[in-house]
Amino acid sequence: MINWYKKNKRDLPWRKNITSKDYAYKVMVSEFMLQQTTVSTVIPYFNKFIKKWPSIKKLSKANLDEVLLSWQGLGYYTRAKNLLKTSNFVCNQHNAIVPSSLKKLKELPGIGDYSAAAIRSIGYNKKAVAVDGNVKRVIARYYGLKGTLKDNSEIINQIALRICPDRSNRVYTQAIMELGAIICKPRKYDCKKCCLKKNCRSYKQNIVHLIPSKKIKLYKEKLNCISFLIVDQHKSVLMKKREDTKLLANQWELPSTNWVKKPPKFSKICTPFPKSNWKNTNFRLKHIFSHLELENVVYISEKKIGGKSKNFKNFEWIDNCNLKKIVVTTMTKKILKKFNLVQT
DNA sequence: AACACGGGGAC
DNA sequence: GTCCCAGTGTT
Numbered sequence: 001m002i003n004w005y006k007k008n009k010r011d012l013p014w015r016k017n018i019t020s021k022d023y024a025y026k027v028m029v030s031e032f033m034l035q036q037t038t039v040s041t042v043i044p045y046f047n048k049f050i051k052k053w054p055s056i057k058k059l060s061k062a063n064l065d066e067v068l069l070s071w072q073g074l075g076y077y078t079r080a081k082n083l084l085k086t087s088n089f090v091c092n093q094h095n096a097i098v099p100s101s102l103k104k105l106k107e108l109p110g111i112g113d114y115s116a117a118a119i120r121s122i123g124y125n126k127k128a129v130a131v132d133g134n135v136k137r138v139i140a141r142y143y144g145l146k147g148t149l150k151d152n153s154e155i156i157n158q159i160a161l162r163i164c165p166d167r168s169n170r171v172y173t174q175a176i177m178e179l180g181a182i183i184c185k186p187r188k189y190d191c192k193k194c195c196l197k198k199n200c201r202s203y204k205q206n207i208v209h210l211i212p213s214k215k216i217k218l219y220k221e222k223l224n225c226i227s228f229l230i231v232d233q234h235k236s237v238l239m240k241k242r243e244d245t246k247l248l249a250n251q252w253e254l255p256s257t258n259w260v261k262k263p264p265k266f267s268k269i270c271t272p273f274p275k276s277n278w279k280n281t282n283f284r285l286k287h288i289f290s291h292l293e294l295e296n297v298v299y300i301s302e303k304k305i306g307g308k309s310k311n312f313k314n315f316e317w318i319d320n321c322n323l324k325k326i327v328v329t330t331m332t333k334k335i336l337k338k339f340n341l342v343q344t
Numbered sequence: 345a346a347c348a349c350g351g352g353g354a355c
Numbered sequence: 356g357t358c359c360c361a362g363t364g365t366t
Contacts, residue, residue, distance in 0.1 A: 034361040041352065041360085075350025078364080112363045122361095132361045177361055186359065187355070214358075218347090247349070290349060330351065 002168070004195040005175035008182065012039065013047055015174075024098040024123035025056040031115045031122075032083045036076060039181065045074050056098065059084065060091040068250060068327045077249060082110025100124040118173065125170040131160045134180025139163075140212045141184060144201030149212045221292040224263040227256040227335060228271050228278070232303040236317040237341060238272060239326075247289070253332040255315065259294055266299060272315065276301040283338055287331045298335055 009015075014030035017023060029049060033042040049070050053059035059067075064084055071080035086108040090098055098119065099105050105116035117128035136149045139159050145152045165172050183194045191203050202208045230238045239252045255272045257264045268274040278301045285296040318326065323342055336342040 031361065036349090036360055036362055037351085038353070038360050073351070075352085076362085078349070079362090082363085110363065114362060118361065130361080133359075134361065174361090181361080217357085288351080290351085291347075 001175050001179060001195050002171055005171065005178055009174070009178055010039070010182075013043060013050070022055045024100070024119065025059075026050060027123035028056075028086075028098050028111075028115075028119050029083065031118050032079050032110060033074065035079060035115070037074065041074070045070070055096075056087050056090055057096050059087040060096075064250070065327065069325070072327050073330055073333075077251070079110055081249070082108075085109045086111065098123065100126055102128060121169045121173040125168075127164065127166055127169045128173070129157075129160050129164045130173045130177070131157060132177060134177045134184070135160060137186065137212060138176055138180045138184045138196075141202040141208055142196055142200050144205060144207065144211065146207075146211060147213055148215050150215060152212070218291075221261075222295070223259040223261060223292055224295045224297070225257045225259045226264055226266060226270070226297045226299055227254040227332070229254055229281075229298055229300045229335065229339060230271075230273060230276065230303050231301075231341075232317060234319060235341075236319040237323065237336070238303075239316055239318045239328075239332075241314045241316070242329075248329050251327045251329045252318070253329045254298075254335060256296070263295070263297070266297075271299070271301070273301065273303060276304055281339075283335070285331060285334055285338075287334075294331070296331060296335070298338075300339070 014026050030042065030046055033046055033049075052070060053062060062084065064081060067080045067084050068077060071077060089108060090096060094104070099108075100120050100123070102116045102120060105111050105119055106113070111119070114130055114132050117130035118132075120126050120128035121130055136153075136156050139145070139156050140149060140152055143159060145155065149156065179194070179196070183190050189208060191197050191200070191208060194200065194203070197203050202211045228238075238255060240255045242248050242251050242253060244250050257270050264270070266278070266280065268278060271278055278299045281298045281300050283298045285298070287294045287296060320341065323336070328336070333342060337344075
């Protein structure tokens with residue numbers, strides 16, 4: 001497997017300059033970004049992030065809005081918050097050196113079992129057992145473990161510990177993950193090319209397609225809302241900042257109704273400017289989150305001079321130029337794009 | 345042990 | 356449409 005990896009490994013930006021002083025920091029940043037996120041999605045974000053904050057000391061001087069802006073579109077925004085917290089903690093408590101012990105790594109916000117092991121192994125080449133989704137799948141197939149990954153999590157962790165080598169841990173950790181990502185993929189796996197096929201139980205028994213078995217799908221709540229797009233005479237858009245907790249924390253979005261099960265009926269009284277002339281755009285946007293679906297109907301209006309608004313708490317008129325400087329939810333971004341108020 | 349937390353890519 | 360991705364924190 002190691003030989004296969006050395007020959008076939010991908011040229012990923014966080015694998016460069018292993019000897020540089022900031023290498024462990026870069027590995028840490030990559031591990032935050034890679035949580036539940038594919039490599040191809042992460043690469044451009046990682047490059048931009050490291051260009052802006054090449055060292056942990058520089059990152060620790062950033063403010064949250066800046067970090068969230070560079071995270072915009074990547075999802076799971078608590079990661080950005082935790083990464084900033086962690087960099088501050090490391091600068092204050094660990095002399096700006098990313099720790100290499102599992103215990104100290106796991107004290108850092110946003111770093112759990114997997115990330116601690118990955119940073120120790122990939123960042124410092126010290127022994128650690130990093131078990132991510134790829135590793136679980138490779139082990140489950142190689143040992144022919146039927147059932148879901150969750151059913152087998154205990155035994156998978158035991159095996160992972162047993163087969164983890166003491167030496168060259170950095171290469172091993174990446175090799176087994178890379179095998180899962182390139183060859184032993186969830187679908188369209190390529191067993192013919194797999195260096196482990198000789199002893200792979202599910203390959204020999206021809207049950208690769210059954211392993212791991214799918215986890216039962218959970219019901220996704222379907223919600224609805226109306227968003228209000230209002231532009232003033234200077235082409236500024238009225239935006240609202242979300243609360244700093246929970247979903248899409250601290251991000252800006254169009255003013256909108258609550259998210260409710262039954263599609264809300266339009267009424268001027270729910271709009272930010274009840275006296276304006278609101279029109280249904282007939283534009284509907286379905287947005288999928290990990291745990292719910294939201295169907296968004298967009299109403300549009302131009303602000304009348306002298307029109308009064310109801311409640312300006314957390315509301316602000318944002319001009320076109322400043323729209324790209326604030327963190328906007330992906331959903332609102334799509335709406336603004338549809339009405340040619342933002343590029344890209 | 346179950347749920348909250350994004351968004352996109354592959355099929 | 357479905358699955359799932361270099362998971363973590365909260366309840």
